[in-house]
Amino acid sequence: MISKNESFPDALSAEKKVVFVARKDLPALFDSLWTNGFRILGPTLGEGAIVYDELNGIGDLPIGWTDEQEGATYRLKKRDDEALFGYNxxxxxxxxxLFPPKHRLWSxxxxxxLKITEEKQATQKYALFGVKACELKAILIQDKVFLGGEHVDPVYQARREDALLIAVNCTQAGKTCFCVSMDAGPRAESGFDLCxxxxLKEGEHYxxxxxxxxxxxxxxxxxxxxxxxxxxEKTIQTITAKTAKQMGRVMDTENIQxxxxxxxDHPRWDDVASRCLTCANCTMACPTCFCSxxxxxxxITGNHAERWRQWDSCFTMDFTYMNHGHARASAKxxxxxxxxxxxxxxxxxFGTSGCVGCxxxxxxxxxxxDITEEVSAIRESQTAAKPTSS
Ligand code: SF4
Ligand code: SF4
Known part of the structure; x- marks a missing residue:
């Protein structure tokens, strides 16, 4: 509900950490980001899907669009409203x-x-606009991977330090979502700059x-x-509790390690290997996978050389190639x-799961x-094999 309009700055004090913004005033948020030197990256329509790219205005958001998802299925669909974030x-x-698919390290x-020039790190500030709760958790997990240990990744560090995270709480869940099982959503709890x-109800949009x-x-x-x-607070809780009930998948994580x-040596690994194409799609799409x-x-002259880093995957044959051959030669x-x-x-x-249930x-x-189905199959066979007490 929108009430009296007040203008900043009148000190955004600790007690005033939640405000209402009318839909018509949202372009001012983009203006403020640009004024503060940020380029805005966020969801937009492209390649028959909702993808992430640079946004040049609110009109670039997938307004009035949603997606329908299932195993091996993704379809865009028109909504019957003008929601900006009504998709999964x-x-x-x-x-x-933050961890670009292809990046030159030096030339x-x-x-x-011989002159070797290290690639300069990015100085552009980015605002990541529309980060869902599971994705926020995935970024915090990648922070541990790239920044948490003895060896900090300078490419990730430069991009991450200047990134502004604008999260969005999910108002719906898809049929392949299971963030609730992974304690990663649907509400963004922390780690954001804005959420x-x-x-969108009864003629109001804010x-x-x-x-x-x-x-x-x-x-x-x-x-x-x-x-x-x-x-x-009550409104956010009501909406995200409704979203939590819509999860299309569940994963029982008890004692999963x-x-x-x-x-x-479970026979299920042979079963899944007989279906897996080792195409690596899952690792490319996964928000936490980090292999490169x-x-x-x-x-052609041999006078100029470059070293590039690019995403790789534990599903590619060459990823574990060593002198004696491939360490993991089978799909299984x-x-x-x-x-x-x-x-x-x-x-x-890293002290955390590598899955956020996206x-x-x-x-x-x-x-x-389906990773949830594979876990269930192993768990069920274990339960079935347990002797019953008499
Ligand atoms: S590598 Fe296997 S599990 Fe992953 S997307 Fe390809 S077929 Fe599916
Ligand atoms: S393993 Fe699958 S569900 Fe889990 S974070 Fe990666 S892509 Fe999402």
Whole structure:
């Protein structure tokens, strides 16, 4: 509900961390981001899907569109309203901006002695606009991977440090979503600069905006808004609780680490291998997968060389190639590696699951392999094998 309009800045104090913004005033948020030097990246229609790209105005958002998803199925569909965020997640993950699919690390010239030039790190500030709760959690997981250890990744660090995260709470869930099982949604709890909840009912269209950082407050200083009158928290809870009930998939994560560790030779790995094409789609679409390789290229004279880093996958044959051959030559060993890393070994490495339940690997697998179904199959056979007490 929109009440009296007040203008910033009148100090966005700790007690005033939630405000209302009318739909008609949302362009002012874009203006404020541009004024503060940000380029805006967010959801837009492209390639027959809702993808992430640069936004040049509110009109670039997928207004009035939604998506329908199932295993190996994705369809765009018109909504019967003008919702800006009325869709689930698409094939792109935000990692494409923070951990680019292809990136030159250095170049070398051999014409006047050897000169090696390291690639300069990005200085452009980006606002990631429309980050869903599961995606926010995926970014926080990749923070641990790229920034958390002894060896910090400078490419990711430069992009991440200047990134402004504008989250959006999900008002609907798709048939391949299971973020509730992974404790990753549908509400964005922390880690954002701003978080929007879209309200579209009874002729009203507005946003509840939660402010999560000083920078978020600074951006909001130029956006017309009104202060919430006490009902915002309840409204957000009601909407996200309804979304939570719509999850199309569930994953039982109880003792999942030991379940997978204890079932290294389970026959289900042969079953899934007989269906898996080892195409690597699941790892490309996954917001937390981070494997990469490097490739050196030269020009035809041999005087100019470059080293590029590009995404790779545990599903490609060459990824584990060593002197003696491929460490994981079979589809069975590659699928097992991917799933047990995601759901088990990731805890040992990073203290968290590597899965946020976004469902992309189910939607974008060409043969509809479903990680939730694979876990269930192993778990059910274990339960069935347990002796009953008499
Ligand atoms: S494993 Fe699948 S469901 Fe989990 S985060 Fe990756 S793409 Fe999403
Ligand atoms: S599980 Fe599906 S998406 Fe992943 S490699 Fe196998 S066939 Fe491709």
């Amino acid at each position: 997640v698409g094939p792109h993950a935000w990692k494409k901006f 070398a010239e051999a014409s006047n002695g 929007l909840t879209e309200i 946003f509840i905006v939660e402010i999560g950082s000083a920078q978020g407050a600074e951006i909001m200083a130029n956006v017309p808004h009104s202060y919430e009158t006490g009902e915002a 030991s379940l997978l560790q204890d079932n290294f 390789t490097v490739e050196d290229v030269t020009d 060993s590659r699928y097992r590696q991917w799933m047990t890393h995601k759901l088990s070994a990731w805890f040992d490495q 469902g992309r690997c189910i939607t974008w697998c060409p043969v509809a392999i």
